Amino acid sequence: MFYYEKKLQYPVRVSTCNPMLAKFLIEQYGGADGELAAALRYMNQRYSIPNKVIGLLNDIAMEEFSHLEMIATMVYKLTKDATPEQIKAAGIADHYVDHDRALFYHNAAGVPFTATYIQAKGDPIADLYEDIAAEEKARATYQWIIDLSDDPDLNDGLKFLREREVVHSQRFREAVEILKEEQGKKKFF
């Protein structure tokens, strides 16, 4: 069951009307290493992972949904008032043809989201290593978007999201350490 708090995890500000940034940001919305893929991956893996780390996967999945919401807000703000001319100039006319100004789960190249982006292998180590890799890839994606964006307010939000990937990666690495510990074994020193 979900409780919804009607505010964003971190304030989203966009200072310039630059719809082309929306094209880059949509990678984190419906891309392979995006927030949707992350949230669905963890919320699904959580069922078959050892008890000790279920809570971690659950909490991080919830936070990924909050990030998805932030990305959606950024994309929406960048496109909601764009004229067809601006949309053409920004290179997102192919999106407009199919979706108007609505958001859609696809990546920066327009490839629709697919469940094949995520995996649940059932092996806890394999799954957690995938999660660590996913966080590092999302971190890198944020870096490349920051490189392309010249909007300081937007970059502020993106730097926050990048830092959260760092923290999540740290937590998944700790989860691996927890599962590596030999349980119930008598220790001799």
Next chain:
Amino acid sequence: MFSQFRYWKPYISPFDPCKPIRVKSYSTPPQLFMGFQPPGLPQFQTPHQALMHGTLWPALFSPYPDPKKGVKPND
């Protein structure tokens, strides 16, 4: 203290079409080195600071882009 970025010099061909980038870098954020987070790690002074950094602990903060970008090693 570990450094948050690594630098390397790629091979530059005399026939490269674009102006070469002589030094390339990549990010090496703190989670690569921390292992289990030690208990009692110092936190940011105020909740607002922590929010703006995206983490409670300065030791887990990773800047981007490289704040030293464009600064010569001796500066």
